[in-house]
Amino acid sequence: MNDVVVIPRTSTTAIVSLIFGILSWVIFPLPLVCALVAVICGHVARGEIARSGGTLDGKGVALAGLLLGWLHVAVWAFVFLFLMSLPFGLFGLAHGLWQFFLQHVGQAGCDNSTFHL
Numbered sequence: 001m002n003d004v005v006v007i008p009r010t011s012t013t014a015i016v017s018l019i020f021g022i023l024s025w026v027i028f029p030l031p032l033v034c035a036l037v038a039v040i041c042g043h044v045a046r047g048e049i050a051r052s053g054g055t056l057d058g059k060g061v062a063l064a065g066l067l068l069g070w071l072h073v074a075v076w077a078f079v080f081l082f083l084m085s086l087p088f089g090l091f092g093l094a095h096g097l098w099q100f101f102l103q104h105v106g107q108a109g110c111d112n113s114t115f116h117l
Contacts, residue, residue: 006055011048014058017041017065024072032076038069 017038024034045062 021068035072042066
């Protein structure tokens with residue numbers, strides 16, 4: 001009886017994915033880089049585990065790294081879109097205030113023709 005029991009080891013790539021997923025939320029200078037590393041390593045680890053034939057484990061670790069990475073990428077995308085839309089909102093606010101000013105100056109008896117944008 002030569003039954004060999006193979007104990008699967010945890011994928012190193014999955015561990016790297018989880019570590020960088022956590023670091024993306026902790027380290028300030030390069031959070032987006034850490035998040036992208038977590039996402040890439042997580043996808044690579046899931047493929048490794050699927051092809052390993054049971055010799056590698058760590059699906060949950062890889063999934064946790066993927067989720068942390070993708071959530072961080074989503075947060076940065078939202079922040080980027082918000083910051084890009086901010087100037088347009090400020091322009092609309094300034095335009096509205098200018099129109100309000102023109103209406104009230106006109107009501108005070110001044111000539112509106114000199115205040116056009």
